[in-house]
Structures are given as structure tokens and as C-alpha cells.
Amino acid sequence: MTNESGTAFDSGDAATIATGMKVITKLGRVVIDDGHLGLLRENGDLIDSAPLSAVTLKKGLTYALVPTLHVLLSGKKYLVNLSYEAHINAGLGDAEAKEAQRDENTAFVELVRRLGGEVKGL
Amino acid sequence: MNRADSERVAVYCRSEGYEYRSVWENPPLSGVLFLARAPVRLCDVVDAGDEEPPFLVGRARRRGRRDVAVIVVPLRRPVPNMILAGTRGSILPSLGIALREDQRLRLEGDFNSHFSLYCPREYEQDALYVFTPDVMALMIDTVGVRDVEFVDDRLLLYAPVEAIYRVDALGNAKRLVDLLHAKLDRQTRLYSDLERAGAARKDPFRRAQLTTQGAGDFVVGNRGRRIRLRTTALQKIGIGVAALGAVAAGSYWLWMVFSSFIS
Numbered sequence: 073m074t075n076e077s078g079t080a081f082d083s084g085d086a087a088t089i090a091t092g093m094k095v096i097t098k099l100g101r102v103v104i105d106d107g108h109l110g111l112l113r114e115n116g117d118l119i120d121s122a123p124l125s126a127v128t129l130k131k132g133l134t135y136a137l138v139p140t141l142h143v144l145l146s147g148k149k150y151l152v153n154l155s156y157e158a159h160i161n162a163g164l165g166d167a168e169a170k171e172a173q174r175d176e177n178t179a180f181v182e183l184v185r186r187l188g189g190e191v192k193g194l
Numbered sequence: 195m196n197r198a199d200s201e202r203v204a205v206y207c208r209s210e211g212y213e214y215r216s217v218w219e220n221p222p223l224s225g226v227l228f229l230a231r232a233p234v235r236l237c238d239v240v241d242a243g244d245e246e247p248p249f250l251v252g253r254a255r256r257r258g259r260r261d262v263a264v265i266v267v268p269l270r271r272p273v274p275n276m277i278l279a280g281t282r283g284s285i286l287p288s289l290g291i292a293l294r295e296d297q298r299l300r301l302e303g304d305f306n307s308h309f310s311l312y313c314p315r316e317y318e319q320d321a322l323y324v325f326t327p328d329v330m331a332l333m334i335d336t337v338g339v340r341d342v343e344f345v346d347d348r349l350l351l352y353a354p355v356e357a358i359y360r361v362d363a364l365g366n367a368k369r370l371v372d373l374l375h376a377k378l379d380r381q382t383r384l385y386s387d388l389e390r391a392g393a394a395r396k397d398p399f400r401r402a403q404l405t406t407q408g409a410g411d412f413v414v415g416n417r418g419r420r421i422r423l424r425t426t427a428l429q430k431i432g433i434g435v436a437a438l439g440a441v442a443a444g445s446y447w448l449w450m451v452f453s454s455f456i457s
Binding site for chain 2: 093095096097098103105106108110112113114115116117118121122123146
């Protein structure tokens with residue numbers, strides 16, 4: 073998911089971003105640009121960001137059931153679904169949407185690893 | 195407000211040379227009002243971008259909450275997220291917004307009877323740099339604005355809708371901006387947080403949040419960027435009820451499974 077301006081990754085505007093039990097947004101955006109990862113609300117307001125060197129990706133205990141990524145930005149943990157809602161809105165069923173999410177997670181994780189982020193268990 | 199009121203605002207904008215927008219969904223604005231998951235819609239937006247200073251006024255609408263008038267004014271430099279909440283008549287609690295008390299700053303004299311000042315921890319001196327006694331005195335004398343928020347390179351003034359949008363009050367927004375901006379701009383235009391900003395200065399996302407030309411060279415440190423909210427009592431009750439419901443549902447499910455094995 074690259075664009076002409078050089079952004080390395082852009083999830084689109086259907087990322088679910090949460091901390092703990094609190095959902096911050098279901099129409100958020102995850103972007104990697106200029107060596108930094110940013111989490112954005114639907115109106116573009118920045119939730120948090122960090123250089124990729126301070127980013128860690130993990131999977132939770134229930135990853136096999138729900139492909140949610142644990143994204144740590146400078147130690148603060150966010151729970152992120154990159155595009156599950158978009159697939160559901162596009163008409164996919166729950167199982168298909170989760171499978172598509174896992175495929176995107178794989179690509180995203182590989183990109184973060186390549187750009188200097190830390191990946192654990194994925 | 196009804197259609198006639200909106201038309202009145204539109205006519206006012208035309209007469210003053212402002213731009214009018216009837217609805218602006220999810221405006222790219224920061225501030226505690228815009229942190230909730232429910233999207234904010236700005237209605238009857240008055241965009242005075244060509245004024246000096248430029249400003250924007252809107253009627254902020256969130257599902258299930260009362261409308262509130264918001265006036266947005268740019269600043270020359272980004273500053274820590276600070277909120278001056280009126281002790282009597284603050285609008286923020288009615289919007290379900292509660293601030294953590296460990297971020298509250300004690301003010302000099304009898305200012306505490308008029309306002310509560312909140313700032314991120316470790317930024318107390320910075321808040322007192324901006325909110326000097328003469329600024330506080332000006333705030334006390336300012337009628338109409340209930341709460342003031344500094345966020346990134348913007349100043350947000352929160353007021354009841356009727357204070358800005360009633361028939362004889364449309365010019366109040368410009369009067370408030372003229373009254374407050376000069377003083378607050380003077381207090382903030384030389385603000386710098388370079389030591390704590392550190393590596394954040396190279397963060398493209400942090401710089402992109404700032405709209406004033408040149409402001410991106412002076413980003414605020416991570417700890418000062420956003421004030422922390424707390425859960426209100428009503429929200430805690432809601433969470434408790436939801437948790438009880440989940441436990442009850444789970445228990446019922448377990449009982450059904452267990453009883454099916456027994457029978």
C-alpha cells in the first residue's frame with residue numbers, strides 16, 4: 073500500500089485502533105512514513121507516533137481467533153486491526169475478513185521488520 | 195437552531211465576506227471535544243480565513259450531547275495541551291469530558307474560584323508562562339467563553355451556542371477573538387519546548403499536525419502534546435453494568451453447556 077508521495081504503508085481509513093478495552097476509532101488509519109509509524113483518527117488527528125526503531129509488533133494470545141496486532145509505540149500498547157472493518161463492509165463474511173486481515177498483517181509485519189521495527193512472535 | 199437560523203448565519207457571512215459551510219463532517223481539528231469515538235459534526239461554520247487574525251466558528255454536534263460553539267484561532271507556535279475550565283459553568287462536563295485531577299494546577303490569588311487550569315504533568319511551569327496573572331484577569335472579564343483550550347498550534351474557545359449564534363450575538367465571535375488573541379498570541383509566540391521535543395522534531399506526523407507556517411520547527415515534547423482524560427462516574431457505571439452483563443451472559447452459557455452434559 074504505497075503511494076506516489078513515498079509513504080511506505082497506509083492502511084486506508086478502516087483501521088480499528090484501541091487501547092485496553094477502549095476503542096479509540098474504527099475508522100482510523102495506520103501509516104508508515106519517513107521512518108515513523110503513525111496512528112491516526114478518522115479526521116486525521118494524530119493518536120500516537122514513533123520512529124520505527126521504537127516500534128514493536130506482537131500478537132496476542134487470541135491471535136488465532138482474532139488477528140489483532142499489538143503495536144507498541146515507545147512502550148505504549150495499541151490493539152490494531154488494519155482492515156477487518158473494510159472487508160466486512162465490502163461484503164466478506166467474518167471468516168474471510170479475518171483471513172484477509174491475516175494476509176495483510178503478514179505483509180505489514182514484514183515491512184516493519186525490514187524498516188527497522190521489532191517483531192515478536194509473528 | 196433551525197433552517198431560518200442557518201440562513202441568518204449564511205447572510206451574516208456574506209455581509210462580512212466570510213465563507214459559510216452548513217455542515218462539516220469530521221473536521222480535522224484536535225482538542226478534547228474531538229477525542230470521542232462518536233464523530234463530531236460542525237454545523238453553521240463561519241470561516242473567517244481572511245481576517246486578521248483568521249478564525250473559524252462552528253456549532254459542534256456530537257450524538258447524544260448538547261451542541262457547543264467552538265471558535266478556533268491559529269497560534270504562531272505549538273504549545274502544550276492546556277485547558278482553562280470555568281469553575282462555574284464549564285461546558286466540558288456536559289460533553290462527558292473529565293480531566294485528571296493530577297494535572298490540575300493551583301493558581302495565584304482568587305483565580306481558583308473562577309477557573310481550573312489543567313496541563314500535562316512536567317509542564318506546569320510552561321502553563322504558568324502562558325497563564326500569567328494579567329491573562330487570568332482578562333479571562334475573568336471575558337463574558338461568553340466558558341472554557342479555553344490550547345492544543346498544538348491552535349486556540350479553542352468553547353461557549354454556549356446561544357452566546358455566539360443567537361440573533362444579536364453573531365458578531366461576538368470576532369469580538370472574543372480580537373479581545374483574547376492579541377494577549378494569548380503574545381504569551382505563546384516565543385514558546386519553545388526544544389529540549390523535551392527531542393526526536394519528535396523529526397517525526398513527520400507530529401509536524402503534519404501543525405498548520406501554522408513555521409510551527410513545525412517547534413513541536414512540543416510527547417508528554418506535553420496531549421492532556422489526559424479520566425473516566426467519568428457515569429462512564430464507570432456504564433462499564434460496570436456492561437461487565438456485569440457479560441459475566442451474567444457467560445455464566446448462563448456455561449450453565450447451559452454444563453447442564454447439557456448432565457442431562
